[in-house]
Amino acid sequence: MSLSLYDISVPAFQRGLDVLSHLLDQGIAHARAQGQDPERLLAGRLAPDMYTLVGQVQSASDAAKFGAARLAGIAPPSFADTETTLDELRERIAKTQEFLRTVTPQSMDGQEEREIVIRPGGRELRFVARDYIRGFVLPNFYFHLTTAYGILRHLGVPLGKMDYLRGAA
Amino acid sequence: MSLSLYDISVPAFQRGLDVLSHLLDQGIAHARAQGQDPERLLAGRLAPDMYTLVGQVQSASDAAKFGAARLAGIAPPSFADTETTLDELRERIAKTQEFLRTVTPQSMDGQEEREIVIRPGGRELRFVARDYIRGFVLPNFYFHLTTAYGILRHLGVPLGKMDYLRGAA
Numbered sequence: 001m002s003l004s005l006y007d008i009s010v011p012a013f014q015r016g017l018d019v020l021s022h023l024l025d026q027g028i029a030h031a032r033a034q035g036q037d038p039e040r041l042l043a044g045r046l047a048p049d050m051y052t053l054v055g056q057v058q059s060a061s062d063a064a065k066f067g068a069a070r071l072a073g074i075a076p077p078s079f080a081d082t083e084t085t086l087d088e089l090r091e092r093i094a095k096t097q098e099f100l101r102t103v104t105p106q107s108m109d110g111q112e113e114r115e116i117v118i119r120p121g122g123r124e125l126r127f128v129a130r131d132y133i134r135g136f137v138l139p140n141f142y143f144h145l146t147t148a149y150g151i152l153r154h155l156g157v158p159l160g161k162m163d164y165l166r167g168a169a
Numbered sequence: 170m171s172l173s174l175y176d177i178s179v180p181a182f183q184r185g186l187d188v189l190s191h192l193l194d195q196g197i198a199h200a201r202a203q204g205q206d207p208e209r210l211l212a213g214r215l216a217p218d219m220y221t222l223v224g225q226v227q228s229a230s231d232a233a234k235f236g237a238a239r240l241a242g243i244a245p246p247s248f249a250d251t252e253t254t255l256d257e258l259r260e261r262i263a264k265t266q267e268f269l270r271t272v273t274p275q276s277m278d279g280q281e282e283r284e285i286v287i288r289p290g291g292r293e294l295r296f297v298a299r300d301y302i303r304g305f306v307l308p309n310f311y312f313h314l315t316t317a318y319g320i321l322r323h324l325g326v327p328l329g330k331m332d333y334l335r336g337a338a
Contacts, residue, residue: 002172003171003172003173003174003299003303004171004172008303012304012307012308046215046319046322047323047325050322112171123331127338130172130176134177135181135184135336136334136338139314139333139337142312143311143315143330143333146311146319147315147319150316150319153215154216161312162292164308165309167304169294169304169305
């Protein structure tokens with residue numbers, strides 16, 4: 001009854017990406033209700049040298065996509081990071097979720113101790129798969145999801161914690 | 170070789186709380202280098218109706234404390250949420266980590282399907298333990314850790330993603 005690599009990864013990504021779509025929807029609805037252009041949300045960021053909302057969504061998508069692909073030992077789809085509209089961001093999220101639906105629990109079975117090597121920003125990091133998912137991918141995925149939430153809140157979108165935790169229970 | 174409730178909870182909390190202490194240290198060092206009072210960081214927040222840095226640290230502590238205690242079926246220590254200085258916040262983090270060191274892997278063994286009921290903000294949420302940790306506690310813990318990071322970045326503290334992911338590999 002313990003948890004598999006799949007149990008702690010793909011369902012968490014799917015739920016988090018549902019949340020991310022919901023947050024964007026709330027941002028769009030709020031902007032429209034205020035008579036503002038929703039696309040102005042895209043350039044929001046928390047500090048001048050942090051990613052914008054666009055970058056946060058792309059990074060959350062990448063964390064889920066690469067995380068699942070590396071655990072399963074399969075090639076991830078390539079996404080070009082060319083999104084410039086909210087509709088394109090929502091499509092990016094949907095494509096990521098579509099890929100995640102093709103990843104099977106069986107593909108990760110028994111892979112807990114397999115070595116995974118990544119090179120973020122030119123630096124080499126080596127993990128076994130169980131540490132890669134719990135110590136690197138999940139914190140990184142939630143970082144980008146939470147920062148997207150923080151950007152929208154900072155721009156005045158009325159969200160609450162349960163918008164972020166929705167679907168948890 | 171699959172993962173236990175303990176594997177995906179207590180080590181993640183300990184690492185995350187180490188990160189949180191590190192982020193506060195970086196904030197203090199930066200403020201001092203600028204000739205500013207570090208305690209001014211405490212009131213930082215991303216939106217007027219979001220928690221300040223103080224509240225984010227308290228909430229990260231609570232997420233770890235209650236999460237571990239409920240999985241282990243033990244009573245958590247009570248912390249009074251009275252911190253008003255950075256030193257007190259660091260002490261709060263240290264006390265939380267001290268409690269986590271008393272929680273054993275054995276106390277969570279075989280508890281994956283035990284029902285856990287919580288009442289955040291008056292609303293009742295029911296989980297089995299495995300869903301409570303992966304769908305509620307971990308996203309919530311990383312929410313407060315990431316928002317603390319976001320507040321410090323928003324206030325100009327020079328941090329990078331590896332300050333947040335340190336200790337992962």
